[in-house]
Amino acid sequence: MVGIVSYGGYIPRLRLNRMAVLKSMGWFAPNLAGSAQGERSMCNWDEDSLTMAVAASQDCLAGLDKSKIDAVYLASTTMPFSDRDNAGILKAALNLKDDLSTGDFATSLKSGTSAMIAALDSVKGGNKKQILISASDNRRSKSASVQEMWFGDGASSLLVGDDNVIAEFLDSYSESHDFVDHYRGQNTKFDYNWEERWIRDEGYSKIYPHVIQGLLDKTDMSMDLGVNPDQVVSNMHEETGECGTAHPFVMLTRELEKAQPGDKLLVAGYGQGADALLFEVTENIKNLPGRNGISGNLARKKVEDTYTKWLQFNELIETEMGARAEVSNRTSVSILWRYRKLILGFVGGRCKECGTPQIPSERICVNPSCGAIDSQEDYEFADKPAKILTFTADNLAASLAPPAIYGMIQFDDGGRMMMDFTDCMPDDVEVGVPIKPSFRKKYYDQDRGFTGYFWKAVPQPAPEQ
Amino acid sequence: MATGIKDKVAIIGMGCSKFGERWDMGAEELIVEAFVECLEDAKIEKNDIQAAWFGSCIAEVNVGSTAMPLARSLRLPHIPVTRVENACATGTEAFRGACYAVASGAYDIVLAQGQEKLKDTGYGGLPAGGGGTKADMISPNTTAPGNFAQLASAYRARYGYSRDELKLALANISWKSHQNGAINPKAHLRKPIAIETILNAPMIADPLGLFDCCGVSDGSACAIVTTPEIAKDLGHKKLLTVKALAIAVSNGYESAFNEWKGDHFVTADKAADMAYAEAGIKNPREEISMMEVHDCFSITELVTMEDLKISARGEAVKDINDGFYNLDGGGVPCQPDGGLKCFGHPIGASGLRMLYEMYLQLHGRAGERQIENPIYGLTHNLGGSPRDNVCSVAIIGQYR
Known part of the structure; x- marks a missing residue:
């Protein structure tokens, strides 16, 4: 049986209150009132499509054997690199084995579902056993645009395979039409959009029904389209907004969280044509260990009422960063290659002589009563429990979101590191507070167009008693 | 068996510039301000100095690397000069080098001088970074x-x-x-x-x-060291070692x-x-x-x-x-x-x-x-x- 083996999700903690947009920009664009309900998810300044894909994939792979994965596909219209295998960075961040294939699916909002079909067909063909697909987007939009209100940032990952399937893949149907409701040219930051009425009447309400009907015909299924709204899930406008390439994955993940054996799930992706896929949930879904999914991420939120913070994080205003920010971020890619496991995968070492975990690992064991040479074996820190040992909130450090909060974190099973903290306020940190490592943007090098990544510590709320 | 440095080296002269935001002086001029005081205190001539240790830290915003800025500022007569750097402990490091040079018997009279010009960066505080290229890729924004x-x-x-x-x-x-x-x-x-x-x-x-x-300042300080015996020969009565x-x-x-x-x-x-x-x-x-x-x-x-x-x-x-x-x-x-x-x-x-x-x-x-x-x-x-x-x-x- 071929189908979905696991799922995981990620929605950024920050949610922009749409009323904050209206309050700031309603004088200029009163039409925004029509979509000013609820919140839209917004990346923190150190998040992008890749960091969200890593978080969603970590959630998807929790408790599973990562060595079985034969391929990694990343789908997004907002890849951080135009020429660098973004799925390869995802693979490195997840510390997956080297002998697998990777692929970026890009430039259409349906590239997520297209990647899913390619993966499922590949597993069906028997060439590969397990494929991880992550879909993620954080699309830019102009200030006071309808897109600013409609869009959201988010990611979701699916593991497909032929064993332990929780939702069997029944079939898929696709059509391609060069219907240009919007587009983004190679050298432009924002989408260009045609008239909404034309998009609705000639595009969305013609192409989608046709493709979905095509799938139903293919699978001898029937569904009264448009008549039974109970069968159509929420579009999540008030919780996240529309998450681009990731949105079909995000909605599917949310449904998988509560699906029962026998449920049939139809997921479709739209963008210059459409894909539709049909799944049937199996008994196995009861055996999948709990995970954050989308619901867990929706519950973990901080509503942002400061519209100028949104503008700043999305480079829609130019703020004075001070002379201290004038540092060169030139990355040595030879160092990045040599220490790729450390920098991208947050992999340290464990001494084979004394058992001490350490990061970064060096040739000589850090334990003063050991000191063994070349005794280190790879040891992953990304999923290890840790707590704050020391901390500060620094107003001097140049930061897009001052104060810069950082400190020493100590892993319960051994190992410690001075790390940037993120997704927190000064009041969230105290000695002993648990943290989770999170893959984040460390900097963006404006001069060279390079995004540098490393891991940061996210303080966790105290466990409920 | 090591016997340590105790009482093997005497300080016969010291000098220190006024510290502060010395908009009036660059590193080279501050070096001279401290040195003139020190030389007078030591009761020797510049040409009596046989070797020097020079401490300066943040080369990128200061005088650059090598020992030449000291030799050039003081017009030292082509004697051995060593530049040392050990972060904010650089000044003591220059002093250690000079003391060990005297204690070893390699030289009779040695100068140790430290210097930093920080107020030409255009901002407050110290410059960021400095842990090395690899560290810059994993260290937090501190x-x-x-x-x-x-x-x-x-x-x-x-x-x-x-x-x-x-x-x-x-x-x-x-x-x-x-x-x-x-x-x-x-x-x-x-x-x-x-x-x-x-x-x-x-x-x-x-x-x-x-x-x-603490303040972020410009300034220079120095010491001239020798053996207690030579110090006495030079006429120093109260010896500090x-x-x-x-x-x-x-x-x-x-x-x-x-x-x-x-x-x-x-x-x-x-x-x-x-x-x-x-x-x-x-x-x-x-x-x-x-x-x-x-x-x-x-x-x-x-x-x-x-x-x-x-x-x-x-x-x-x-x-x-x-x-x-x-x-x-x-x-x-x-x-x-x-x-x-x-x-x-x-x-x-x-x-x-x-x-x-x-x-x-x-x-x-x-x-x-x-x-x-x-x-x-x-x-x-x-x-x-x-x-x-x-x-x-x-x-x-x-x-x-």
């Missing part, structure tokens, strides 16, 4: 105050002080240094500051406010092994033990007459009092609040010249500036700040951050 501020969170967690209790002790440290700096003509900051002003100052890196941070020169360097233990609590300096603890052993000091709280320590931030000075074994662990707060470290407190005066806090902190010069104050005090030339009959003066010079640093402890005193 500043010096942020690195040192973390001592406070760990110290509080360990000894149970409330935030306000610790803040008050930190304020007392800065208050005392401002009192001392106010009566020192060469100090960068010369204004007494009220406790309330210190407590309510803008926050830099929690819990350190503006007055918990080096009693101990210790340095301890972090090896990754603090930053990567789960043992240290983040509440003190492992290096300072070890360097102090080494120095006391070398100098033959058994009870530092009783025997040390006075100190200049590396108070880059008030919290650094607080935990250093314990690392140096002057205050017992967890007890520095009480000693500070009791005035034990004040100039007139009847204890061990600390920072009689105002410290880094008020005398200022031109990085490469600071270690030698600390020795300069101990030297003046031991000679009875400290004016309004004079401490009565000092025997031993200790300097503590630290570079890096609490988790990764170099720490030197030097002791000088009366030759007997």
Whole structure:
């Protein structure tokens, strides 16, 4: 049986209150009132499509054997690199084995579902056993645009395979039409959009029904389209907004969280044509260990009422960063290659002589009563429990979101590191507070167009008693 | 069998420029300002100097690397000059090099000079980074105050002080240094500051406010050293000799092994033990007459009092609040010249500036700040951050 083996999700903690947009920009664009309900998810300044894909994939792979994965596909219209295998960075961040294939699916909002079909067909063909697909987007939009209100940032990952399937893949149907409701040219930051009425009447309400009907015909299924709204899930406008390439994955993940054996799930992706896929949930879904999914991420939120913070994080205003920010971020890619496991995968070492975990690992064991040479074996820190040992909130450090909060974190099973903290306020940190490592943007090098990544510590709320 | 440095090297002259925002002078001119004072004090000619050690730290915003800036500024006659750099402990490192050169018998008379010009960067505080290209890719976005501020969170967690209790002790440290700096003509900051002003100052890196941070200054300081025998031959009557020169360097233990609590300096603890052993000091709280320590931030000075074994662990707060470290407190005066806090902190010069104050005090030339009959003066010079640093402890005193 071929189908979905696991799922995981990620929605950024920050949610922009749409009323904050209206309050700031309603004088200029009163039409925004029509979509000013609820919140839209917004990346923190150190998040992008890749960091969200890593978080969603970590959630998807929790408790599973990562060595079985034969391929990694990343789908997004907002890849951080135009020429660098973004799925390869995802693979490195997840510390997956080297002998697998990777692929970026890009430039259409349906590239997520297209990647899913390619993966499922590949597993069906028997060439590969397990494929991880992550879909993620954080699309830019102009200030006071309808897109600013409609869009959201988010990611979701699916593991497909032929064993332990929780939702069997029944079939898929696709059509391609060069219907240009919007587009983004190679050298432009924002989408260009045609008239909404034309998009609705000639595009969305013609192409989608046709493709979905095509799938139903293919699978001898029937569904009264448009008549039974109970069968159509929420579009999540008030919780996240529309998450681009990731949105079909995000909605599917949310449904998988509560699906029962026998449920049939139809997921479709739209963008210059459409894909539709049909799944049937199996008994196995009861055996999948709990995970954050989308619901867990929706519950973990901080509503942002400061519209100028949104503008700043999305480079829609130019703020004075001070002379201290004038540092060169030139990355040595030879160092990045040599220490790729450390920098991208947050992999340290464990001494084979004394058992001490350490990061970064060096040739000589850090334990003063050991000191063994070349005794280190790879040891992953990304999923290890840790707590704050020391901390500060620094107003001097140049930061897009001052104060810069950082400190020493100590892993319960051994190992410690001075790390940037993120997704927190000064009041969230105290000695002993648990943290989770999170893959984040460390900097963006404006001069060279390079995004540098490393891991940061996210303080966790105290466990409920 | 090593016999240590005790009484093998005499300091015959010292000089120190006025520290501060020296918009009027570049590094080269500051070097001359300190050197002229030092040479006159030493009662020798420039050509008597056989070798020199030059300390300067942040090459990118200062005079660049190599020893040439010292040789060129002083027009030294093509003698051996070595440039040393060991973060904020650079000044003491230059002094160590000069002392060991004399003690080895390789040279008779040697100059140690430190210098830093920081106020040509266009912004406050020290430049960021400096851990190396690999470290820059994984190290957090820290500043010096942020690195040192973390001592406070760990110290509080360990000894149970409330935030306000610790803040008050930190304020007392800065208050005392401002009192001392106010009566020192060469100090960068010369204004007494009220406790309330210190407590309510803008926050830099929690819990350190503006007055918990030392000045960022331009300046230079230097020493001329020789053997006690040559010093006597040169006509120096009252000899001051080096009693101990210790340095301890972090090896990754603090930053990567789960043992240290983040509440003190492992290096300072070890360097102090080494120095006391070398100098033959058994009870530092009783025997040390006075100190200049590396108070880059008030919290650094607080935990250093314990690392140096002057205050017992967890007890520095009480000693500070009791005035034990004040100039007139009847204890061990600390920072009689105002410290880094008020005398200022031109990085490469600071270690030698600390020795300069101990030297003046031991000679009875400290004016309004004079401490009565000092025997031993200790300097503590630290570079890096609490988790990764170099720490030197030097002791000088009366030759007997």
